[in-house]
Amino acid sequence: MYISAEAMADWDKQYRAAFVNSLTGYKPANLVGTCSAGGQENLAIMSSAVHLGSHPPLIMLVLRPDVAPRHTLDNIRATGHYTLSHVHETLIEPAHQTAARYPREQSEFTACGLTPAYREGFAAPYVKEAFLSLGLSLREEQRLAINGTHMVIGEVVWVSVPDNALRDDGSIDLYRSGSVALAGVDSYYAPQPLCRMAYAKPDLPPRRID
């Protein structure tokens, strides 16, 4: 089926959002943990984390302008710290529930039945129930004039990963860490390993590692 820009512009808002949110393909499912200067905790599910570089280790998050009171962004600005916790299968329901518009004074940890945990010297809470979590320190923030989204760039300052998920070459086996994938705004998936591919070279055919 061919769909033009004109057709998309004519669609109902929710139908269009469901469609366009699906176009990039599979997305990561992360819980972003923050805390205000006054100690009010916040947790929000996000699927917009992107790898930006490895040295220094940088991750970009895109924050939507229409998530009315932007508790997460305010907290990141206030403390400079935030965490990502990978969602695994049994966390899907509480993780998705963090998207509800709770008032600022209500912690999504409490409301959704998840436990905040802290690392010494790091202001933002991570999700204790998660198998893989990491701490980020704010490096740069920018509002994109094109549609008012915010791009937040952080440097990875600590990582907690299950021992058996760390492969000999440094890569993380996300099947073993139990991480799930998201599609669109509401569809959760359990990825099954297909193959690993060797580094591609012009003079060699594609080769599978395993």
Place this chain on the structure above:
Amino acid sequence: MYISAEAMADWDKQYRAAFVNSLTGYKPANLVGTCSAGGQENLAIMSSAVHLGSHPPLIMLVLRPDVAPRHTLDNIRATGHYTLSHVHETLIEPAHQTAARYPREQSEFTACGLTPAYREGFAAPYVKEAFLSLGLSLREEQRLAINGTHMVIGEVVWVSVPDNALRDDGSIDLYRSGSVALAGVDSYYAPQPLCRMAYAKPDLPPRRID
């Protein structure tokens, strides 16, 4: 296992890259198709597409600075057009092979055994063998000073999606479109549907749609 920023900084470059590339979680697997002003075609696998907004439909791509001759970026600048084609299982080997450093005058379509196809009035080729593809028109480009990566924002101007993958609510069933997911730099996965979750509301518990 707890890993500090200092530990990561001390690691071997390739080990660190494999690790940090895994941290965001699952990523989309897209082939980016472009063409130079002179008609030289280029195809490159990328896992950095992010949804930026639905109205207008905007997608951001992050392009690495170290992909030596940046054929893709040059072509996007030259024509203003580029495509994304979702990788499905039988496309994994040729798709991964597009990452090899072919000279500018060699088309990755030809080198990797994929077929370029065109839409009238649109300068960039898509992958004929892909089930889901879309065309983007360049809206904004920015070099990020923090590490020299390029952020490229495009507006979706056409989409081709399998009829049976478009759900009644506008979302795309990526399992039916056969799309695969990527982790790290070389691991391919077939995501299996777990559940869809209803729109989260503060006064209702999490509810599954199916």
